[in-house]
Amino acid sequence: MTEPHPASDGTDADTGEQWDLVVYVTNASPKGQRAIENLKRACEEHLPGRYKIEIVDVLQNPRRAAADNILAAPTVVRRFPSPIRKLVGDLSDSDRLLLGLELRPSGS
């Protein structure tokens, strides 16, 4: 369930490299849907064309969740750029979303 996006101008996160994000959700849970929506919106705003999001349904793939050290859902993991960041929740708190993924541009 990877959704690559074409690279684009690189406004806020300035490196130009593609971000690698994974969202762990429980299928059909409203919290999960909200998290995915919130994440996509933030990425479109701050990383247009420079991110990919993998969505893992932990109910379908519990062993993947176990291997990836995922206990809570929804969880977003920033695999790249390093360091690895973990963001837990439906991401309804956009300030914490930007803070947690370090998407907020410096000085804004």
Place this chain on the structure above:
Amino acid sequence: MDSTLHAGLTDGAVGPDLEKAPTGIPGLDQITGGGLPKGRVTLVAGSAGAGKTLLGLNFLVAGAREYGEPGVLMTFEESAAKVALNVRSLGFDLDQLQRDGLLAVLAFRVDTSEIVTAGDFDFEPLFAILDDAIRRLGAKRVVLDTIEVLFGAFGDDTIVRAELSRLVRWLEDRGVTVILTGERGDGSLTRHGIEEYVTDCVIELDHRVSAEICTRRLRVVKYRGSAHGTNEYPFLISARGFTVLPITSVALDYAASEERVSTGIARLDHMLGGGMFRGSTLMVSGTAGTGKTSLGASVAHSACARGERALMVLLEESPDQVLRNMRSLGIDLRPWVDAGLLRIWAARPSAFGLETHLAVLAGLIEDEKPSVAVLDGITSLSNGILTTELASSVARQIDLLKSRGITSVITALGPGDDVSAISVSAMVDTWLQLRNIEANGERNRLLFVLKSRGTAHSNQVREFVITDHGVELVDVYIGAAGVLAGSARVTQLAAERDEDLRISDDLAGRRRELNRSVIEREAHLVALQDQLDAERTEMQRIDLRAGHQVADTRADRSEMAARRWADDAKNNGEPQ
């Protein structure tokens, strides 16, 4: 308190419908009346290093190996590799159990610094992972160690609390038997109060250091629907895993044997009415160097000679030292050690606490299954002093030995008449005291039988003599001068022999004298008889002569009368 426990376990308070899942931990199953509540959640609380994880693992391994109940360990504190490594020394091969599909280890790292919370969440992945593992193995047991780390890591503890509460109910619905571990908090059982969700069974582990001795204790804080021991029970983590030691004499139901077992000292056997009863406990107390170890060694030696297994626990000397010393006394234990009949185990008691010692003993008994055990120098367990604490520990050791039907000898340093010794003595069946008496520049050992249950035992004191061919008992000299032993006894006996000799010499002389006198007097008697006979003969002769003379006179007279013509017959023969 022992009796209340016993009563509590038997008074029918245990619901018949309450199924239990045995933990496989010796002692814990005993005090809980069979194990943890089956299909329910148990909280094991305690400080760091108290043994929570190990208790949980023991529960899982026992389930997998012995009760056909596969298990899942979910740990939040250590990596799976580290968990397996930590318990390998305890004989738990977690890797093998995992390969056999009897165990799943799920390790999670909860790194607070890595996690940022942004909005509402739940622990569905945790549920899903657990559910998957339980299904895959057909698991009946689950350990969550230590779930409390989830608090604080996710920012919003309200959600964590609600989710944990939901998890406990979810696990109970699945019918698996669960252990949750929790870290002790200030003034509460666990730091985050998770005992609130666990209503069925709570066990507290404690880990105290006093007088430089570390003591681990376990307490069943609550057990819904089941009677349980409420005391604090010492427990041990040893090479065999987790062992809980129920308090002394939970049940005084040892089988009493009529069989007599030799002590290896014939005269001691005789003093005890034929030997020790099998399964009984003999205590030997005495000051240093009175021969306590020799007596113990003699009992072990005798057991091995009968082909029985024996165990010697030495707390004062090394095995080599004792083997050498005993061989010089003609008690050669080496062949028994080589033949595997005798196990000698020595330890510096200061190396670990009383509870540990007790557990080690339990392990040795488990391994060796001896019929005779010698505990040499129990007083060393508390720096040579028989304290109340030691007395309680010794009582538990005796209890352990008795419950296994092991004939045992316990040696204790000390004069043996202080209060603690007496409190221990109540537990032993036979109490021998070895006492040194010092006189004439030497020390000699005396043996007293202070008590011997169920036996018409000798009330006499014996001298305990250690020779190069074993230990012997010798009658002591008891006389006006008191009890004499050693060379004083020998001297006294020699003096007595001399006296006897002197007396018999005297008598012989006297007899000879009398004999001589008798012979003399008999000779005298013969002479006197001869004289008597002679005198009698003479007397007869005289009588005879006198008769003739009268007749002659009468004849003379009648002749004269005839001559005078006298015819008066009346005057015939009578002188005028």
